[in-house]
Amino acid sequence: MNPVAYLSPRLQNLPLLGSGTNMNFEMLAGLDPDLVIIRACGCNVASMEDESTQKTIRTIEGLGIPVVVLKSPTCFDGPNLSTISDEIRILGRVFAKEERAEKLADYLESQTEVIFERTKDIPESEKQSVLIFGASPNSRKAGGAGMVRGTDTIESYFIEEIVHAKNAFRETGRPTISAEQLLSLNPDAIVLDTANGYHPPEELYSAPYYQNVGELSAVKNQRVYALPWTCCSTKRIEYPIDVMVIAKAAYPDRFADIDLGDWLIEFFKNVYDVDDDTARALISTQWMDWCVKE
16 A cells, blocks of 8 residues: 555565455464454455455454454445544544544544535536546556546545535446547546556646547646545545545636645645655655646
8 A cells, every 4th residue: 555655664574464355364363463454345345245254254253353344435325434534533442542543533524624615605507527537548458438436436425525516427336438428528627546557637638548538628628637546446544635636626716725735745744744755755655746846
């Protein structure tokens, strides 16, 4: 995990027990941990209802090891960022850091609250359309332009419930769309997803394989932004960055006073308790160099 690996490189030398439900239980038992923490509905543990997930939990408990299960926002029918605060508070209790956990949760919520308050009065007729677009090479190989995020995704929740804009793609799921479909959607702003790799705004502006979508309003008006490094569609404590990027893309005039590069430095300093130099390094590890002034 990019920011974690940068801040705590020693973690990369720890034993790898497997991924998700494909766990080496013999190795786990040999490590004799005091606790196992599982985050459900993430990249590797898809669902709490999945039998393999339940079997994994039962097996670990059968080894006499306590298990704490955290549920990410995508575990719920209606994504809600309060669940991330709940996860933080649970971990605070586990590690006897309740005060620190509460402070972190409150800070994260305050960052999205600023965005909510600035946009809550926007009339329906003036709401901007935003498309979350994954410039996936696999999608292009399959003949499409890229992947999009539908109305049932956490990204759509960011767009519509916090930023008070409109998700340009009105269907559900995460389908691949063609260049023709992308042109027909013609959103006011495009935010590039990074679950499939590093995709800065410049890619949509100048990559030869996207020249056929140059007539998009978002491209012509230079309103293409990019999300930070994202693992699958799982949101972690950096989620306010996603919301701020979407807000800047949707309503550049309302957020003109916020320089994204400067805002990121303050965000990382507050979240990770680091100095300026480390905060700047985290901008790079989060693939956000595109927003930093030369």
